[in-house]
Amino acid sequence: MRLPAACLSLFAVIAAAAGTPREDALDNLLSERDSNQAFAAVIETARKAGVSEQAVLEARFLYHIDRREDDAIAAMLPEFLKQREVFKIEDSAIFGVKEDWLAVVEYVQAIASLKKGDKDGFKSHITEAFWLSPRQASAFAPHIDRMRLEEAMQAVRIDFETKLIALAGGDAVALKSLMVDRKAMILHFWSPASKECEASLPDFAITAKALGEKGVAMLSLLPEDSPEVLTIGRGMIRQLGGNPPGAWLIDQKESPLARELRVQTLPVFVLVSNEGRVLFNGDPADDGLWDALKKIDPQIIRPDAGAAAE
Numbered sequence: 001m002r003l004p005a006a007c008l009s010l011f012a013v014i015a016a017a018a019g020t021p022r023e024d025a026l027d028n029l030l031s032e033r034d035s036n037q038a039f040a041a042v043i044e045t046a047r048k049a050g051v052s053e054q055a056v057l058e059a060r061f062l063y064h065i066d067r068r069e070d071d072a073i074a075a076m077l078p079e080f081l082k083q084r085e086v087f088k089i090e091d092s093a094i095f096g097v098k099e100d101w102l103a104v105v106e107y108v109q110a111i112a113s114l115k116k117g118d119k120d121g122f123k124s125h126i127t128e129a130f131w132l133s134p135r136q137a138s139a140f141a142p143h144i145d146r147m148r149l150e151e152a153m154q155a156v157r158i159d160f161e162t163k164l165i166a167l168a169g170g171d172a173v174a175l176k177s178l179m180v181d182r183k184a185m186i187l188h189f190w191s192p193a194s195k196e197c198e199a200s201l202p203d204f205a206i207t208a209k210a211l212g213e214k215g216v217a218m219l220s221l222l223p224e225d226s227p228e229v230l231t232i233g234r235g236m237i238r239q240l241g242g243n244p245p246g247a248w249l250i251d252q253k254e255s256p257l258a259r260e261l262r263v264q265t266l267p268v269f270v271l272v273s274n275e276g277r278v279l280f281n282g283d284p285a286d287d288g289l290w291d292a293l294k295k296i297d298p299q300i301i302r303p304d305a306g307a308a309a310e
Contacts, residue, residue, distance in 0.1 A: 179217055
């Protein structure tokens with residue numbers, strides 16, 4: 001997630017409009033998101049144009065934030081701690097006051113603590129980040145939500161005796177019947193009312209097919225069962241072909257799985273072990289999903305989301 005626009009310095013806004021070679025290079029540096037190779041190229045161009053190392057560090061931070069690459073952010077911690085001692089506001093590309101910069105340093109320390117499993121360290125640094133720069137709260141909050149969700153999931157055990165109605169109709173299906181000879185299960189919560197879910201269905205089909213071949217049961221669950229939603233949902237599934245991958249079910253009204261798993265946004269993937277433990281709960285694009293899957297089977301690799309579905 002990009003830092004809020006309110007955090008951008010007035011200097012950066014005015015300078016970007018100036019159109020000098022240095023500011024053009026800086027603008028490219030702050031906006032490039034295509035690939036690591038393309039980003040490395042604009043960094044080199046920016047340095048040749050005289051863009052400060054402070055600005056380069058800030059741009060690298062934004063690049064990894066936008067790509068949700070927490071490991072890369074945590075790995076930058078030594079550079080942030082070193083730069084903290086020599087920070088100059090006039091060299092900053094995105095910050096108008098020093099407190100905003102110091103808040104980002106605390107944020108990076110918080111992410112590094114989270115990666116080490118140091119929850120006390122995470123809470124201390126993220127609290128200090130909020131104190132230094134409340135305006136950046138929208139960038140800090142998702143990690144707090146994630147930590148709380150992970151803590152809550154430790155107490156959850158999915159009951160495989162649970163029976164759900166298939167979206168296509170017919171008798172209720174027991175989850176345990178879908179886990180036969182399977183290494184794990186992914187619950188895919190989705191809704192035809194969500195534009196993001198609709199846009200991601202082709203990529204989901206690719207992922208579901210690949211994981212199904214690796215012994216992972218794929219279950220897509222609709223959290224609601226209004227006639228309109230069911231009709232639209234069935235129509236969307238037909239677009240995936242005559243044999244859409246995985247099972248397509250409707251969540252139960254009483255004690256719904258979506259509530260038990262604290263599903264608040266869509267789409268969501270929940271990876272469940274064959275003992276019913278939650279191994280991952282979050283955005284399907286999150287690298288943490290694939291880290292958890294590799295622990296189940298090192299042969300599992302992330303499919304190319306841009307590939308056409310077979």
